[in-house]
Amino acid sequence: MGLFSKKIEICPVCGKEMNAGLFGDSMVVADGIICGACEKMLRGQFDVERHLELDGFVEGGIKEVSEDTLKALTIDDIRRIVNEKKEKQAEATGAYSGEFASILTAEEVFMIAPKPLDVGIKRAKELKERLVVRGLVQAGAFAKGDTVTIVHADSRIQTTLLDVIPCGGAVDFMTELKANMHKKEANINENAWLITDMVKDIQKDDIIGKVN
Ligand SMILES: [Zn+2]
Numbered sequence: 001m002g003l004f005s006k007k008i009e010i011c012p013v014c015g016k017e018m019n020a021g022l023f024g025d026s027m028v029v030a031d032g033i034i035c036g037a038c039e040k041m042l043r044g045q046f047d048v049e050r051h052l053e054l055d056g057f058v059e060g061g062i063k064e065v066s067e068d069t070l071k072a073l074t075i076d077d078i079r080r081i082v083n084e085k086k087e088k089q090a091e092a093t094g095a096y097s098g099e100f101a102s103i104l105t106a107e108e109v110f111m112i113a114p115k116p117l118d119v120g121i122k123r124a125k126e127l128k129e130r131l132v133v134r135g136l137v138q139a140g141a142f143a144k145g146d147t148v149t150i151v152h153a154d155s156r157i158q159t160t161l162l163d164v165i166p167c168g169g170a171v172d173f174m175t176e177l178k179a180n181m182h183k184k185e186a187n188i189n190e191n192a193w194l195i196t197d198m199v200k201d202i203q204k205d206d207i208i209g210k211v212n
Pocket residue numbers: 011012013014015016034035036037038039
C-alpha cells in the first residue's frame with residue numbers, strides 16, 4: 001500500500017509477472033520493459049559492442065564506449081526473435097531428447113586464437129584455433145569438462161568442452177575469456193559460448209548434445 005506498494009507488471013514478450021524497478025529482474029528496451037528470462041534468451045546474439053570514440057578535443061582523448069545492442073530492439077522485434085528461438089527449441093528437443101539430456105543448436109561457430117598475454121601461455125596453447133559454438137541451451141545444462149557429441153552432417157563426433165561461458169548481460173566473449181571469472185556452466189534457456197576441443201567439423205545448425 002502507498003509508498004511500499006508494488007506495481008505488478010507483466011512481461012509483454014512472455015506474459016510472466018516481472019519485478020520491474022531498481023532491483024528487479026527486468027530490462028528497459030527501445031519501447032518497453034522485458035523480463036530477465038526473456039533477456040537471457042537473447043544474450044550472446046545481442047551483446048554489448050565496444051568501440052572507440054573521440055572524446056571532444058581533449059589531448060589523447062579517445063575513450064572506449066560500450067553500447068548494448070539489445071536496448072535498441074523493440075518489443076515486437078523481441079517477441080518475434082524469442083518465438084523463433086522457442087520454435088527451434090521445440091524442434092531440437094523433439095528430435096533429440098531421446099538421445100540427449102542436454103541439447104544446444106549452434107547459432108554461430110567461430111575459431112579463436114587468444115594471445116598468451118591475455119589468457120596465459122598454458123591456456124593460449126590449449127585454446128589455440130579451437131572452435132567456439134554459441135547458442136541457446138535448449139535442454140539440460142552444459143559445464144566445463146563435459147563430454148559432448150556433435151551431430152554434424154549425419155555423423156556423430158565426440159569432444160570435450162574446454163570451457164563454458166554463459167552469455168552475460170554486459171560483456172562480450174573476449175572480455176569474459178580474458179577475465180576468466182565466469183560461471184563455468186550454463187543452464188536451460190540461457191545462451192552460452194561452448195569452447196570445444198575441435199579445430200574443424202562444426203557448423204551453424206549442428207546439434208551439440210550431452211547424454212546425461
Ligand atoms: Zn519475459
